Amino acid sequence: MKPVTAGPSPEVPLGRGRLVRNAAIVACALALAGGIALLALKPKGDFLGDNGDYLVMLAAWGLLALVYAWNRYRPRAPYGAASRPKTEAFQTKRWRLLLLCVGYLALLVVPISVSQGLRPDPAATPVKHIFFCVLFLAPCALVVGLMTSAIYSKAWGAAVDDELTLANRAGAFRWGFMTFLGAGGLAYVAALFHPDWALALLPAVMGLGVAAAGLRFALLERAAAQDG
DSSP states (O other), X not given: OOOOOOOOOOOOOOHHHHHHHHHHHHHHHHHHHHHHHXXXXXXXXXXXXXXXXXXXXXXXXXXXXXXXXXXXXXXXXXOOXXXXXXXXXXXXXXXXXXXXXXXXXXXXXXXXXXHHHHSOOTTOOHHHHHHHHHHHHHHHXXXXXXXXXXXXXXXXXXXXXXXXXXXXXXXHHHHHHHHHHHHHHHHHHHHHHOGGGHHHHHHXXXXXXXXXXXXXXXXXXXXXXXXX
16 A cells, blocks of 8 residues: 655645736836926926925825835735745845845935934925924834834745754844944933934934844855855
């Protein structure tokens, strides 16, 4: 009597879902590019008023956030063992993408936010304040989302987050928390001598904490990928 052997778990077909997701992301990118081109080519009279530029950008970011939310929470079957090569390839790509996002946050977004805090515009409208708030918080959320797989579907997150990833993530968050505490202490001392710096130092403290956690996680994942 021949022994019964279980075959490999069938891989969940990704063709249609991936096409729909990619089409939605491309549509958002085209809408964003079209909005930027429209703002660049618009006549002197702004048809949306003084807040037109910020409203278009906020609408594009909001649409992109809805796409990610739909991809995250829509029902999806769990991934089988046959998807293991794809998860390993994803883990290799994730730390590279995370390094790019951390560099963007620490080297561009944080300095812009600090500059806005040091030189506040008394004539700024609430829409402008919301725009710069989203400009700072969105990259922070993206870094955390990459670390926790929160910007991907729950099924994919369960497939790619193994025990080593969980340990690396915990260590990275500890690193980020210690950086946050150190930067916060320095900012508190600086604000005691220069109270007008308090608003400018707040995004620096938050951004450096998130960037430190993302950088540590990327380096740990890179080391794990090289070790095989």
